[in-house]
Amino acid sequence: MAQHNAFYAQSGGVTAVINASACGVIEACRRHPDQIGKVYAGHNGIIGALTEDLIDVSQESDETISALRHTPGGAFGSCRYKLKDIETHRAQYERLIEVFKAHDIRYFFYNGGGDSADTCLKVSQLSEKLGYPLTAIHVPKTVDNDLPITDNSPGFGSVAKYIATSTLEASLDIASMCATSTKVFVLEVMGRHAGWIAAAGALAGNGEGEPPHLVIFPEVHFDRDRVMARVEESVKLYGYCVIVVSEGARYEDGTFLADSGNTDAFGHRQLGGVAPTLAGMVKQDLGYKYHWAVADYLQRAARHLASKTDVDQAYAVGEKAVELAIAGRNAMMPAIKRVSETPYDWRIEAAPLAEVANREKYMPHEFIREDGFGITEACRQYLAPLIQGEDYPPFENGLPKVAHLKKARVERKLPEFTI
Amino acid sequence: MAQHNAFYAQSGGVTAVINASACGVIEACRRHPDQIGKVYAGHNGIIGALTEDLIDVSQESDETISALRHTPGGAFGSCRYKLKDIETHRAQYERLIEVFKAHDIRYFFYNGGGDSADTCLKVSQLSEKLGYPLTAIHVPKTVDNDLPITDNSPGFGSVAKYIATSTLEASLDIASMCATSTKVFVLEVMGRHAGWIAAAGALAGNGEGEPPHLVIFPEVHFDRDRVMARVEESVKLYGYCVIVVSEGARYEDGTFLADSGNTDAFGHRQLGGVAPTLAGMVKQDLGYKYHWAVADYLQRAARHLASKTDVDQAYAVGEKAVELAIAGRNAMMPAIKRVSETPYDWRIEAAPLAEVANREKYMPHEFIREDGFGITEACRQYLAPLIQGEDYPPFENGLPKVAHLKKARVERKLPEFTI
Incomplete structure (x- = not known):
């Protein structure tokens, strides 16, 4: 040849x-x-x-x-x-x-x-x-894990590991301070169309009360009242609430949370960021002290993890x-x-x-928990091996x-x- | 006894x-x-x-x-x-x-x-x-490294390592995409009063053109025109610009960048976040495509690194x-x-x-580069051992x-x- x-x-x-x-x-x-x-x-x-x-x-x-x-x-x-x-x-x-x-x-x-x-x-x-x-x-x-045929897409497993680990670590921080300080923590992760990366955040915990207490997917219409009720419940039951939210979180009409048309004092369109938007809602509706993080490129560049x-x-x-x-x-x-x-x-x-x-591969419906705020056992079984090692x-x-x-x-x- | x-x-x-x-x-x-x-x-x-x-x-x-x-x-x-x-x-x-x-x-x-x-x-x-x-x-x-007498404060070295590593990793991401995508990346780090953590970001690079191209300290009054001129120069010379900014960045009158009194469409005070604020200025003044990250609790919880x-x-x-x-x-x-x-x-x-x-220990004046946008060799020598291992x-x-x-x-x- x-x-x-x-x-x-x-x-x-x-x-x-x-x-x-x-x-x-x-x-x-x-x-x-x-x-x-x-x-x-x-x-x-x-x-x-x-x-x-x-x-x-x-x-x-x-x-x-x-x-x-x-x-x-x-x-x-x-x-x-x-x-x-x-x-x-x-x-x-x-x-x-x-x-x-x-x-x-x-x-x-x-x-x-x-x-x-x-x-x-x-x-x-x-x-x-x-x-x-x-x-x-x-x-x-x-990192979006949306390629068809292949069981998973190279790049996704490392983001998943980074987000699951970061959620676990930050949750320990909040848990130790919540009595007198921050009660709600919001971590914004990538995934404009599919909630794969947000789902990975759920790997941080599994047992009753273990964080994250809410995962917000693009696949589930954002309902402010329902979300706030869950946040309040979590704070009352466990003392704090950790939320992993996908950048693609959106209302029923398709509007992105991060793009709600707000303008600043100069009339400029308010800059995106689902995490600060959601944290603001928590403050407004429930009055809890909050912190938020936006991992952005850090998550897809984190070769160290x-x-x-x-x-x-x-x-x-x-x-x-x-x-x-x-x-x-x-x-x-x-x-x-x-x-x-x-x-x-x-x-x-x-x-x-x-x-x-x-062709895009979306999160299967049966991977999202019935209440829309977490992952199912099937999803956990699918994701778990991808972050191994x-x-x-x-x-x-x-x-x-x-x-x-x-x-x-x-x-x-x-x-x-x-x- | x-x-x-x-x-x-x-x-x-x-x-x-x-x-x-x-x-x-x-x-x-x-x-x-x-x-x-x-x-x-x-x-x-x-x-x-x-x-x-x-x-x-x-x-x-x-x-x-x-x-x-x-x-x-x-x-x-x-x-x-x-x-x-x-x-x-x-x-x-x-x-x-x-x-x-x-x-x-x-x-x-x-x-x-x-x-x-x-x-x-x-x-x-x-x-x-x-x-x-x-x-x-x-x-x-x-993590603030502001205790006196002790050469450094336990907790700081790990945040420093996390921020330096994250800056290095994210910079490789931006560098590889800047020809057709994001040109400016802003990473917000902790440090309300002192720029120790922002300074650690500078450990990611040292040679000519190596990111981060700008470090913004609380100790140096924020001058929008000067900062934007440097961002533009960096994009022209190197194709992109990586900025590490301290949450405590402030104007000459003491106002925090993250707290500039903007309100949203509902009249609510706009939520903090120096990174989105600075990224917005970049977009407004220079028109570059940007991304930003706020590490928040991730940086002080990152025991994995x-x-x-x-x-x-x-x-x-x-x-x-x-x-x-x-x-x-x-x-x-x-x-x-x-x-x-x-x-x-x-x-x-x-x-x-x-x-x-x-008594608080501030960054010594001689640790900040004369132009206010980076660290001196003395600072590098002080910081380098703290992230070792x-x-x-x-x-x-x-x-x-x-x-x-x-x-x-x-x-x-x-x-x-x-x-």
Whole structure:
């Protein structure tokens, strides 16, 4: 089999473990020098391919590539950029082929979420439509856990572990102070459309009275009176109330809590933040002293507390992508298959990209407790294995060590292209 | 020497390592059965002593006490309650003595910050004023790092490590997305009066262009134009800008940024949050896409990322407190002495409480960079050793294991007392 080059790019919001997938792809490529020559990474994702801004990964040492496994963020740069359909934006696709041809790229690895799966599928169709032999594989990643087919999405398990741990730790803080200080604590977590991450907060406790006392999902219409009644009940029963709220929490009419149209003294739209909004309601309706936290990017960057299961799976989907590619399996995605629950066991299988693209996986109805404020046992069983195990990065001088890439650029061979 | 009982209480805002000090006190007491009988812990701090709500620590196993070392929060309950002066509130002091007498308590260990040092000093004076033989020792604790005499305050090092690590990790996230997405990230950290924690954020980077690009201290008057100019410069030079801002950031007239008097559409005072306020200014003045995070209690509860130096010191001050007490050194505080900087070495010394109480340690002027937006080399040298080393708690099922105390109550012997 002749040797050709590979292209790898990161797409969309990054995670604590997307670089572990990059590590899996690159190390697997290096194990197949007969089939795969150099790996070129797109600088800032697919934009790097369109603008011929390619990073020559062969210039990076094995040690640097290995260090990607414990480096958060997107080491080659990611982007929010979705290729349009091939019929009306043919020029962009033709440009991709030109760049791939110019650099003898015949393997395309695209590491991202739902939008990227769609892009990858379109690119996979280039082979036939534009007559260029390309094998395109999608490497799954998203903290939102909304990719179909795969049992879970790499990136989610580490956020889940971070949120569950943070909820547990902060709850101990509130519990110890509530007699004379803060009675209500609100932690805002990611998840605009689905409550997967909020659900993970519920892993912090299970027994009667154990925090969190309320989980607020985007899937359950926000009813201020019901929520406040539950907060009051929790404070009366347990002395305090811990709330994990999804950024996507919304009223029955679809309005987001964080976007309730308030304006400040200057007439400017009040800035978002579900946590402060909800905390304000608590103060207004119940008068309790409150504190709130918004984890934001901290939660998806927290490689220091990654789930070992997640890191292993992120690496494995990267590795498997290469195996699929050299086997000529165009338009596929390595998916995680849950083989057994107790003890937890998983393997990677190949899923046709056509079945993945443009489909979102929502929280099953039966994962949300009947009262809407917590998770069911089925949800707990699904989530629990995903946060198992620790995978600490090495530390140096008290801080995590991260990969420092040279990012040597590949010499351009084509005219400029404006996107 | 006769055997008498000891009282231990936690006071004020809790930390990731205050229970490590509790562990130090209790284990040291257990090593001196000839002098110290039982340890009684105040439920909810000094309130437990006043209301005779005492936890019988002798009922807790060695394993449970050992687990306190890696359990965040205040295991016996803490409180925000400051004893008034002895002249006008004599009844409270007399009550304390009654409770101590009733339970043969002759050792008083009070684990807290500046206010608690003051309370402990007053209690230490009871011995003479009310003719009761009591040895009172203050065990230092505060994330604010504002206790005098001691080189640093137990609790601070772990927050510092958490904030430095979180800044580093989130910065990698922003850096990888800034070409097409978020350009400015604002992380709000604790520190109403002093910028110690914000300064710790600066440990995340040092070289030219390394984040954080701006640190905003309470000590430096907030000048919107100057800050925005620096944000713009950073985005132009490096593609993005990471800001660590202290909750105590304020204008020249003393107004807090988070408390600028804005009201929402209902006329309610807009809720605090320096991070969203600052992010809003960035959007308004410069138009950049932003994200913001407020770490709040997460930062002081994050035992999973504690500094080993901090844990060791927190334990050591607890242990030393007991040694001072049995040596009859009334009205003292174990203080951390920096013996050498490279390699870092420290020991615990005894400091007279009279020199500690009612004095705050501010950031030295020479620790803040001349432009007001970063730290000096002297500050870096001071901070660096405090975040050294990791001290991971054991994990079980993906979550940190914490101590679960029985909290068996000591039988009451006195009439009720209303505080």
